[in-house]
Amino acid sequence: MKIGFKDVEYVAGLARLRLSDEEKEEFTTQLDDILTYMDKLNEVDTTGVEPTSHVISIKNVLRNDEVRESLPSEPSLKNAPEKERAFYKVPKIIA
Amino acid sequence: MGVNSVTARPGKEDSTGKIRDYESVIGLEVHAQMLTRAKIFCGCSAVFGGDPNTYTCPVCTGQPGSLPVLNVKAVEFAIKMALACHCKISPLSLFARKNYFYPDLPKGYQISQYEYPLAKDGYVEIPANGREKRIGIIRIHMEEDAGKLVHEGAFESAASSLVDFNRTGVPLIEVVGGPDIRTPQEAGSYLRGLRDILRYLEICDGDMEKGSFRCDANVSVRPQGQREFGTRTELKNMNSFRHVEKALEYEIKRQIALLEAGEEVVQETRLWDEEQGRTLSMRGKEEAHDYRYFPDPDLVPLEVSEAWIEKIRETLPELPAAKRERFIKQYGIPEYDAAILTASQSLANYYEECVRVSGEAKMVSNWIMGDLLRELNKDDREIEECPVPPKNLASMLKMITDGVISGKIAKTVFEEMYRSGRGPEEIVHEKGLIQLTDVDEIQGIIRGVLEGNPKLVEDYQKGKEQLFGFFVGQVMKATKGKANPKLVNELMRKSLSKG
DSSP states (O other): OOSOHHHHHHHHHHTTOOOOHHHHHHHHHHHHHHHHHHHHHHTSOOTTOOOOSOSSOOOOOEEOSOOOOOBOHHHHTTTOSSEETTEEEEEOOOO | OOBOOOOOOOOOBOTTSOBTTEEEEEEEEEEEEOOOSBOSSSSSBOOSOOSTTOSBOTTTTTOTTOOOOEEHHHHHHHHHHHHHTTOEEOSEEOOEEEEOOOTTOTTSEEEEOOSSOSEEEEEEEEEETTEEEEEEEEEEEEEEOOOEEEOSSOTTTOSEEEEEOTTTTOEEEEEEEOSOBOSHHHHHHHHHHHHHHHHHTTSOOOOTTTTSEEEEEEEEEEETTOOSOBOOEEEEEEOSHHHHHHHHHHHHHHHHHHHHTTOOOOOOEEEEETTTTEEEEOTTTOOOOOOOOEEOTTSOOEEOOHHHHHHHHTTOOOOHHHHHHHHHHHHOOOHHHHHHHTSSHHHHHHHHHHHHHHOOHHHHHHHIIIIIHHHHHHTTOOGGGOSSOHHHHHHHHHHHHTTSSOHHHHHHHHHHHHHHOOOHHHHHHHTTOOOBOOHHHHHHHHHHHHHHOHHHHHHHHTTOTTHHHHHHHHHHHHTTTOBOHHHHHHHHHHHHHHO
16 A cells, blocks of 8 residues: 555645545545556656656746736635625634 | 754853853745836736735636746846855756645745755855855745735734735745854844845845845754754744844753753744744644645746856846955955945945045045934935935035035034035035134134133143143134134144243
């Protein structure tokens, strides 16, 4: 096994997901399958192949330092579960 | 790291109250907001302030389907800083996602750089005990700023936090310094040094109170002579240079006291409490960090060519350290003066312009460091807002050296120039402040003073020589300080010796 029940609980915790025991079992199997497949890829000889972080080989997509119009606060806040004046409202947090 | 096997030895306090048997090791992480017009990955304004949530868009608030595009100016600014700090610029660098949840982070991740930062391995030089000390720069990378949490009224009584995303996506550079700093004072000079460089480059306003220049400090202590580092703590929440130094002083004492008591330092983040003057553990509020960094698939690699680097290098101004040295050589002023005058480029320019017009290098320095900076500090003004243009200060100094006004009257003239913004000639003529150099006129006043004090003149001639100063003072008083003091002295001596 590449991954265990505990790992899934940990990752779910980091992602703020609440999973049932059945779901945890299910994801343990699925994630384990994925990592096992990754090991398969590791068998390929990549000597002399440049590592890449991106599937497309383009670089330096840049924008000029120009200000464009922003969204007014009203549409921005439309989907906010809670708001106060033009602020998003959240539980009390240390700044 | 994590060396907990520190054997405590009794600490001896030296005359300054420092405990000698321990050495502290300090490393600073600095975040600096770049002065671009737009944000780092979108076209929203990066300007400070604004009504809440008015400088946001789908990109910086992380709406589905939006795509970040890197601001070229943010890259150029970061390269400038990297060059000024003698760093190696990476030919290829990547952006990565730093994943964590916090209400000031709308996407659930911050775009930063991780394994492949923009630049590495540099240093800055700081003055330490009359010599220059090198503080290593481990890396400089680019990232986006988070939003701002605000509270209604006092934090304790607030029922909820409010979020303003205007700051979200403002370009930052993070400068990670090496563990080369040994005292809180060195930490202060290093920070001021970095701030000065950023201001010279005109890429950050360096305002700690406003939060455009922020610092976290890693600090540990170890017995003198031990090679391994002690367990470190990370200090946050210091919003002025003075507070960084104070927080470090407190934390070093706290760690030494722990070791002395046979206890261990716990590796943790601590908040500086400005009011109580102490650091407090964040334990319980802080979770174990696992940021799960990975390359951001929305952004393509950044390639920086040698040609691009050279083009940027050509735009670098003379930097503070070089200017400091030039001032000492070219103007023959002390290192102390040079350090103050080169703290900002505008102040240095002001100084050089005054010297160019007046030709009085040391005199200009004295007036700037004394009267000028005192007035500006009193009004909390920058040199750019100084009501006295360099040419006015220079002409006033020329009036002193040419004997037109006395040094004492110059103080009054300066105050009036500062208050009204007018030139010295106008003020001097209008107020009749021109120095009295007419020999006959001064002679007449001297005669009056001596004739009015026959008893004292007699005492003087019997050997009570300290009365000389009194006589001169009386003449200055009678002329409202306008008489040329040198001439008064000379003529007074003659009159008194004649008997």
